[in-house]
Every structure is written in structure tokens, then in C-alpha cells.
Amino acid sequence: MRESSCFAGLGLALNEPGFHLRIHAAKENSVVGPATQLQAEYTSRVESVLQRNAHWARPASIEIVSALPLHAGLGAGTQLGAAVAAGLHLFQAIADSSAPNPPSDQWHQVVGIDSASECLSPLNIHKLVELSGRGLRSAIGLYGFLHGGLILDEGNSEPGNKSRSFSSQLGAIPDKWRIVLIRTNVSRRVFGDEECQRLKALGVLPNPHQSEMMRLARLLITENQSFEDFTHRLESYMDLGALLFSGVQGGKYNGEVAIRAVQCARELGLQGVGQSSWGPTLFGFAPSENAAEHFLSDFRRDPKCRSWTATTVSPSKKGAQWRWQGS
Numbered sequence: 001m002r003e004s005s006c007f008a009g010l011g012l013a014l015n016e017p018g019f020h021l022r023i024h025a026a027k028e029n030s031v032v033g034p035a036t037q038l039q040a041e042y043t044s045r046v047e048s049v050l051q052r053n054a055h056w057a058r059p060a061s062i063e064i065v066s067a068l069p070l071h072a073g074l075g076a077g078t079q080l081g082a083a084v085a086a087g088l089h090l091f092q093a094i095a096d097s098s099a100p101n102p103p104s105d106q107w108h109q110v111v112g113i114d115s116a117s118e119c120l121s122p123l124n125i126h127k128l129v130e131l132s133g134r135g136l137r138s139a140i141g142l143y144g145f146l147h148g149g150l151i152l153d154e155g156n157s158e159p160g161n162k163s164r165s166f167s168s169q170l171g172a173i174p175d176k177w178r179i180v181l182i183r184t185n186v187s188r189r190v191f192g193d194e195e196c197q198r199l200k201a202l203g204v205l206p207n208p209h210q211s212e213m214m215r216l217a218r219l220l221i222t223e224n225q226s227f228e229d230f231t232h233r234l235e236s237y238m239d240l241g242a243l244l245f246s247g248v249q250g251g252k253y254n255g256e257v258a259i260r261a262v263q264c265a266r267e268l269g270l271q272g273v274g275q276s277s278w279g280p281t282l283f284g285f286a287p288s289e290n291a292a293e294h295f296l297s298d299f300r301r302d303p304k305c306r307s308w309t310a311t312t313v314s315p316s317k318k319g320a321q322w323r324w325q326g327s
Helices: 039-052 076-096 110-116 125-132 140-147 192-203 210-220 227-249 256-267 289-301
Strands: 009-012 020-025 030-032 060-066 150-153 168-171 178-183 271-275 281-286 309-313
Touching: 009 140, 009 210, 020 076, 030 039, 039 060, 039 076, 039 125, 060 076, 076 125, 076 140, 110 140, 125 140, 140 150, 140 168, 150 210, 178 256, 178 289, 210 227, 227 271, 227 281, 256 271, 256 281, 256 289, 281 289, 289 309
Parallel strands: 030 060
Antiparallel strands: 009 150, 020 060, 150 168, 178 281, 178 309, 271 281
């Protein structure tokens, strides 16, 4: 990892929640977004990928069957952009090819599309950035989309350029570990212009703990760690990162509600508790499904936590998947 890199960081891919898209041939491009208050924003984000790739000759209907919540700290914007870009890339390639279509209803990994059918070309991080327009700051979301796992994005050594270099290390955590996602009742979200302003302010702040954070990050992606070692190192890493972010979000976490939720989660036994991106989603780790369910039971009974929701999810060791459904 380069000491001068910008936007280096850690991220973990999850099996759920996520996006499920359905793409059909159509007479003209159309988008059907999820029935939520942010339906128009989901639709607009899909349309921006279509506009970015106006050279695609075959129109398509894109339906968002299920979706990540936007502006919740879960990287929904990147995952949606990547899913639309990859899905339409596949759709165009298969439709334009004279080769036999892929086997119907058989699931394939997006990162391995070159081996799924002779009409498809490899989809790598560079191609996905080009198609989606995402990943120019942090590439964690795109690496997670392609590969899953625990991702160490080593950052951009040339942050002033319009393009960036890509260097990463991929690891994994044990299948039996569980992640608990806690969603607080905070209506104010950090995104758009406010997020850009905060990131701009962060970009000029020195990070005196960069070397130690990089050391911890490398340790975190190594295999065969005990649960206790992993969560202890993760908490140390997040504590150092919070010292940097506190200058632009007013504290270690993004608001008093987040602080109370973290305290509650720790008191009830969750380990490695932290804030995902700008929040409001918080997370923590449990060593097993049973331990996670025990935490959820205590969490839901605790009067201090009743206004928040918590769910258990599992780590993903694979990237996004696709399948071809013949007519």
C-alpha cells in the first residue's frame, strides 16, 4: 500500500440486502423503479448509466425488482450503477452475438462472464468504472460487486487525475460469522453536495495515523484470525479513522442517535461495532448465527433500542451473479 494514497479503505461485501434487476429487450429504453418515496431517484440513477453508454444500440427495459435503501451508508449508489452497467453490458453482448446463448436459468459470476459464453468479454474493474462512472474515489463497492469478500482498496496515488490507478487486496471472514445491521430512526442523511463538501474537506486534512491504519488493514484481511483478534483490530482501525472523520461529522459517529445506538449494541455484547460510511446504518459482528440471534432478542427487548431496527446478514465470498432466461 502506498503511503501517499487517497481514499484507501476497508469494506465487506454482504449476501444481503442487495439489488435484483430484470432486463428485457424493448422498443425503447425504460426504467421501472421500486415503489418507494425515492423511486424517482432510483430511476434517475439508472437513466444516467444509459446516457453514459449511449453507444449501446439495443434498447432495454430495466426493472428494479428489489433494492438497497439509498443514502443509508450501504453503498447503494455504487451497487446500482454497477448492476445496471454490468447487466446491460451482458444484454448487449449476448443480443449482438451469433454464438449460442448461455444455458437458460444457470447462474454465473459477473467477474467470470468470459467463461460463461464465447460471445462475452471479461468484465474487470477498469471496464466497470468506464461503464458505470463509479469508483473514482473509493473502489471498494466495485471490488465487492465483482468479487465479494473483505476488500482493502489501497487508494489512489494520483488523486488529481480524472482517472485513477487500482490496487487492492482481497480477503474473507469465516462463513459462520454474522454481521448485525442496525438502522436508527434518523431522517437526515449525508449525500450529494453535502457529501462532496465533506470529502473535499477530508482530502486536505493530514492523517498522522495513516501508517498504523494501513498496518491494521493488512492484518484484517489475513485469514485464520480468531474472532476476538479480528474485532479488536477492526475497532482499533475504526477508532483511528474516526479521529479523521470527527472533524467533518462533529464527532466519532454521525450524531447523538448513532452514539447511543453504538453504546447499546456494545452493552448487549456485539463486537466490532462501527458506522457504515456516513450512516445512519451501524454494524457489528457476532461469532455465529446463534450469537447473533441472541443479540437480536436482547436488542429488541431493550427499551433503549426499541425505536431502531436490527437484522442479521452473512458475509459474501462471491460477487454479483446473473442468468439468462430464454424466451
